[in-house]
Amino acid sequence: MNLDDAPTWPPDFAERYRAAGWWRGETFGSMLRERAEAHPDRIAVVDPVAEVRWSYAELDRRADRLAAGFLTRNITKGDRVVVQLPNIAEFFEVVFALFRIGALPVFALPAHRETEISYFCEFTEAVAYVIAAEHGGYDYRELAAKTRAGAGTLRHVFVAAGDPGEFEALSDVAEDPVSCAPPRPDDLAFLQLSGGSTGVPKLIPRTHDDYIYSLRGSNDICGVDENSVYLCVLPAAHNFPLSSPGSLGTLYAGGRVVLCPQPSPEVAFPLIDRERVTLTGLVPPLALLWTQAATTTAYGLSSLDVLLVGGAKFSEEAARRVGPAFGCTLQQVFGMAEGLVNYTRLDDPVEVIVTTQGRPISPDDEILVVDDEDREVAPGETGHLLTRGPYTIRGYWRAPEHNARSFTEDGFYRTGDVVRVTASGHIVVEGRAKDQINRGGEKIAAEEVENHILAHPSVHDANVVAEPDPYLGERIRAYVILRPGAAPPKPADIKRFVRERGLAAYKVPDRVEFVDVFPQTGVGKISKKDLRTAAARSAAISPNT
Ligand code: OOB
Numbered sequence: 001m002n003l004d005d006a007p008t009w010p011p012d013f014a015e016r017y018r019a020a021g022w023w024r025g026e027t028f029g030s031m032l033r034e035r036a037e038a039h040p041d042r043i044a045v046v047d048p049v050a051e052v053r054w055s056y057a058e059l060d061r062r063a064d065r066l067a068a069g070f071l072t073r074n075i076t077k078g079d080r081v082v083v084q085l086p087n088i089a090e091f092f093e094v095v096f097a098l099f100r101i102g103a104l105p106v107f108a109l110p111a112h113r114e115t116e117i118s119y120f121c122e123f124t125e126a127v128a129y130v131i132a133a134e135h136g137g138y139d140y141r142e143l144a145a146k147t148r149a150g151a152g153t154l155r156h157v158f159v160a161a162g163d164p165g166e167f168e169a170l171s172d173v174a175e176d177p178v179s180c181a182p183p184r185p186d187d188l189a190f191l192q193l194s195g196g197s198t199g200v201p202k203l204i205p206r207t208h209d210d211y212i213y214s215l216r217g218s219n220d221i222c223g224v225d226e227n228s229v230y231l232c233v234l235p236a237a238h239n240f241p242l243s244s245p246g247s248l249g250t251l252y253a254g255g256r257v258v259l260c261p262q263p264s265p266e267v268a269f270p271l272i273d274r275e276r277v278t279l280t281g282l283v284p285p286l287a288l289l290w291t292q293a294a295t296t297t298a299y300g301l302s303s304l305d306v307l308l309v310g311g312a313k314f315s316e317e318a319a320r321r322v323g324p325a326f327g328c329t330l331q332q333v334f335g336m337a338e339g340l341v342n343y344t345r346l347d348d349p350v351e352v353i354v355t356t357q358g359r360p361i362s363p364d365d366e367i368l369v370v371d372d373e374d375r376e377v378a379p380g381e382t383g384h385l386l387t388r389g390p391y392t393i394r395g396y397w398r399a400p401e402h403n404a405r406s407f408t409e410d411g412f413y414r415t416g417d418v419v420r421v422t423a424s425g426h427i428v429v430e431g432r433a434k435d436q437i438n439r440g441g442e443k444i445a446a447e448e449v450e451n452h453i454l455a456h457p458s459v460h461d462a463n464v465v466a467e468p469d470p471y472l473g474e475r476i477r478a479y480v481i482l483r484p485g486a487a488p489p490k491p492a493d494i495k496r497f498v499r500e501r502g503l504a505a506y507k508v509p510d511r512v513e514f515v516d517v518f519p520q521t522g523v524g525k526i527s528k529k530d531l532r533t534a535a536a537r538s539a540a541i542s543p544n545t
Contacts, residue, residue, distance in 0.1 A: 006188065006205035007395030007403065010411070014186070017390040020364060022217075023209035025185045028099035028248075029063075031212065035254050036060035042226070044251060046258040047089035048271060050161070054089060056254070059096065062174070066097035069173035071180060073128075073156060077102035080124040080191065082117065084108040086135040087236045087259040090160035090170060092247070094130050095190070099208075102183030105190040106203070107237035110135055111442075114146050114502030115452075119200055121151035123398070124191065129154055130170070133162025141165045146502075185209040191397055192239055192337040195443025197416060197434040199451050203397040204337050211243060214341060214391040215252045217361035218245035221343050222279065222306055222331060228255035229303070231271060231280040233263045234441075239337040240311055241281050265293035273299040281308035281333065283441030285471050288318050294325040304328045306346070310335060310357075311441030312473050313429050319354035332357050334429055338413055339392025340365060342427050356426035357419075365389035368412060369421060382420045382430050386412040435528065437464070440472035442506045446528075449507055452498045453478055458486035459494070463518055464509065465528055467535035477535040478509035479518065488514075513538075 009017070017023045035044075040057035047053075054062070075081065081098055083105045085091045098105050106124050108117060121129060129147060131140035144157045144167060157167040183189070185208045194202040218224070222245045230250040234241040236259070242248055247257040258275045260268050263286050271277065282290065287309045294301060304326055309319070310333030322330040334357035335341035342358035360367065369383040370376055377383040386408060394411050395403040406414050416434025419427050437444040446464040453462035461481040466474035482488055489497075491512035499508050519530035 006393070006397045008186075008207075009394055013411075017209075017213075017364065020390075022213045022362065022364065022390040023185065024212070025209065026212050027183055027185050027187075027208040028096060028189060028212070029182050031252060032056070032060050032063060032096050035251065039226070039254055042254060043256050045089050045092050046256065046275060048259070049261050050089060052089045054092075059092060061177075062093045063096035063100055064177040065174035066093055066170070067100040067180070068175040068178045070097060070101055070103065070128075071178060072175060073173070075101070075103050075127055075156070077181070077183060078188075079103045079128075080106050080126040081128040081130060082106045082108050082120050082124070082126045083130045083237065084110060084112060084117065084140065085130060085160055085236070086110050086132055087232055087261055088132060088161055089259065090132075091236050091259075092251075092257070094158075094160060094170070099189060100182065101180055102187060104188055107190060107192050107242075109193070109235050109237060109504070111235075111504040111506055113504050114143060116201070116504055117143060117147050118150050118502075121147055121154050123200075124203065125153040126151070127153055128156040128158060130158045130160055132160050133164065141167065183208065194337060194396065195436055195438075196445040197436045197447065198402065198445055199447045201445070201448075202399055202402060204393055205397045206393070210339075210391040211248075212252065214243055214339075214361060215245060215249040217391075218243065218249050218341065218343070219253050221245075221345060221361060222249075222308070223346060224249055224253045224255060224279070226254035228253060228279060229258060229275055229277045230255060231258050231260050231268065231275070231277040233260040233268055233280055233282060233286070234311075240283075240308075240333065240335060240441075244281060244308065244310070244333050244335050244341050244343075245279075246281065265290050265297065269293070269297050269299040269301065272301050272304060276303040278303055279306040279308065280304070281310065283311040284309060284314045284318065284473060285440040287314065287322065288471070291318065291321050291325045301326055306331055308333050308343075312438045313357075316354050323350070330354070334358055334427060336415060338415070340387045340389065340413070340415070341391075344426070348426075352424065352426055355428070356422060357429050359425050359427060360387075360389070362389055362391070365392070366412070367421065367427070369419060374408065380420060380423065382418060384433055385415045385417045385419045385427070387415060388412045437466040437476050438474050439469075439476060439506060440474075444476060444507045449476065449478065449498070449503075449509065452501050452503055453480060453494060453509075455501065456489070456494060456497050458482050458489050460484075461518070463526060463528065463531055465531045465535050467511070467532070467539040469510075469539070475510040476507070477531075477539075478512045479515050479531055480512055481516065481518070482514055
């Protein structure tokens with residue numbers, strides 16, 4: 001790994017993780033090949049919209065052919081490729097092709113727009129960008145045209161599904177397979193996105209060895225094997241549906257991944273019934289919606305053994321309803337794209353399952369709960385969660401200054417989560433110290449939104465905080481001070497302004513309020529705590545505006 005790009009594990013840790021059997025020297029390319037050789041005809045991926053059912057042999061062959069076409073286009077080891085695809089079969093074809101040649105997918109989400117995509121392309125010096133022509137009523141070719149105009153290193157735009165327009169169809173890229181030197185297990189496999197708490201998203205460098213360990217560990221804990229059928233409901237590129245245990249965990253086990261084009265019960269339940277889905281993962285707002293719908297649906301959901309819920313805090317009350325509604329086991333997941341993932345275990349007592357966010361995958365996951373001065377708190381007390389382990393990064397990609405703040409000197413990641421650990425070793429998430437909004441599992445860095453609001457000519461200052469929302473858990477509230485004498489905009493004008501700057505829709509403030517001053521702390525800093533309290537109070541008075 002290039003140490004200039006991303007700090008890695010010190011040699012003594014790497015040695016320990018190998019000796020313990022966590023890192024086994026596998027790569028994604030070799031994993032798929034082995035599965036395809038062991039059970040070529042078993043179905044790997046089902047895409048119900050395209051009516052596609054790819055066997056392991058088919059997926060393997062497609063990845064090889066695409067890899068050859070990428071190489072011909074001079075996309076090679078270490079190159080970055082921004083992948084922005086909805087839940088379609090080609091997602092797997094593309095990422096396995098890139099894994100095979102050692103090029104690094106940069107996992108963008110379908111909701112990202114010009115601001116995010118052009119940043120990813122420029123910051124990572126991406127050589128290619130992969131899209132679907134259209135999805136959810138949005139034309140990604142237009143986004144690609146704007147992105148290409150501004151991004152210097154971008155040489156290719158590939159369109160995986162639909163009319164490629166001015167770009168190259170992915171189906172035209174595939175060629176007869178060629179042999180190429182495979183990446184090493186300790187090489188980077190991809191760059192994942194951080195929810196972040198700063199102005200721009202950080203990139204998370206994950207290696208084959210470390211990520212595959214998290215898949216194997218997750219599979220053991222969630223009971224995933226070759227008979228498992230995983231319904232991928234959340235955006236496929238997000239860390240939760242990708243690896244906890246997710247579609248990659250399921251493929252590692254030789255199971256079947258069914259892609260859900262849309263997360264509503266109306267779309268998902270018939271698929272569960274038809275494909276005999278055994279497990280899936282949801283964020284809390286969807287879990288709530290599905291639980292309600294499950295009690296009245298005519299579709300058969302009896303194949304579902306496990307429902308994983310995570311990404312944001314799942315209330316105890318809602319958690320209690322899952323088992324009875326689906327006749328399955330709830331598994332709470334508290335994870336992060338930086339690494340650490342905690343699960344309640346399938347055989348944990350119900351009280352543990354509904355009141356905690358689980359415990360780490362690995363015996364080598366180190367957990368510290370500390371006070372503001374990094375001193376460990378007494379057992380059971382609440383504090384900041386720090387962690388280090390065999391699948392938790394030691395630093396973000398090309399971000400040395402940020403790394404100095406986000407990691408301790410001895411390599412612990414500062415998660416920004418406020419937790420306590422129960423006597424049984426289970427983690428309870430009590431809150432958050434990072435300046436972030438968790439909108440139903442979607443993470444928004446306050447500073448990023450503030451910077452966009454500040455660009456408005458009538459705005460003097462802006463602060464963005466979370467306000468409670470009964471469905472999403474949290475939503476985005478912006479407090480704005482206008483410039484004296486400026487033509488006063490309406491709240492809707494600020495929202496439109498932010499949206500028109502090309503920001504993902506989930507980052508646009510739900511509510512904008514104009515104020516004269518911001519509350520201050522004793523030392524004269526703006527008190528976000530007081531703003532949060534004010535937002536909570538007014539949300540309670542007028543929850544629906
Ligand atoms: C998952 O990953 P990210 O990277 O989108 O977000 C991580 C953050 C955590 O630091 C925490 O603040 C929050 O999301 N979070 C939870 C939670 N699960 C994640 N907060 C409370 N309760 C939970 N159960 O969100 C993610 C990655 C892998 C698996 C599951 C979720």
